[in-house]
Amino acid sequence: MDSPWYINELHIALRLSLAVLLGGLIGFEREQSNHAAGLRTHIMVCLGSCLLMLLSIYGFADFVNEYNVRVDPARLAAAVITGIGFLGAGTILHTGKAITGLTTASSIWVVSAIGLGVGAGFYFASALGTFMVLFVLWGMDKIEKRYVNGKRERIVIIVADDRPKLLQPVHELLLRQGVKIRKMAVRDDSASHEPSRLVIEAQVTLPKHVQEVPLLEELRKLDGVHAGSVE
Known part of the structure; x- marks a missing residue:
């Protein structure tokens, strides 16, 4: 990939597959905890974010050299971050005694960021972020139940x-x-x-x-x- 505006089919498949894997890891944890947004939801969010990031960077490469055309590779990424809030809001429930679903909503938001990172080729940060999210969702949950959430x-x-x-x-x-x-x-x-x-x-x-x-x-x-x- 000598040109920053070109990506071949192999790398497209690699990035989309990695997005499915990383999003699936976080979604599997949410599925095991019986949350509204589980395995398939997180995979779809991560995959969709990755695809939009690929489109944002490489989808308009044919117009880069056109007169008076400025290509912004982050334009669609910004729209994803804004739009994902509507999906996250759907997982937040007010039951009358408490508000639930905030952690799942935040995990959807982070998964979209991971998908954008994979789509941009930011592999290390995306993978590291995935394992950090898993630690927060699983490891910190154990710590909270043992030492913090007594009430x-x-x-x-x-x-x-x-x-x-x-x-x-x-x-x-x-x-x-x-x-x-x-x-x-x-x-x-x-x-x-x-x-x-x-x-x-x-x-x-x-x-x-x-x-x-x-x-x-x-x-x-x-x-x-x-x-x-x-x-």
Whole structure:
């Protein structure tokens, strides 16, 4: 490839195949973790970014020597970085208690950058970036779960009798367990045939030592409590 504006078919195949491989490595990790954007999504993003980068650099080579024509090899690359945000936004979900999908959205964005790098022939940086991303997604996840993410955001839902001072024992039990109550709401149980039933919904932060099943068992022992769940 003596000319910076020319690439042969062998190198095109090499770059597209490498984009599939590197994007697939990150997508496989996301697939194993059961995220919305998995193996095929990451491969498609990386492959598409690589193809657009190839088109941006080499697709307009015939016009390089034309009068009053300026070729910008980064023009399509800039459009990819902007446009990939819409795909990443589709993986972000607001569930009412937390926002999920931010890591997957960022992995899609990084995969597009890896694809652009491969398309531009920036092999070392693209490969190194891939393994760095895998370390962050897999290795840092293990570290966070072990040392950082001790607390978990959950929603505790309790179905209980409509009776005076019902909330006090529930509140005391949660405090004894070290559970931090962020928000609590009480409403009538419209799904029940019993008119004297209430639904207590509490947004809580569970400490590391508190597990959902034992907590539910303790709540079920309270007088007047009929059912419970943790989401």
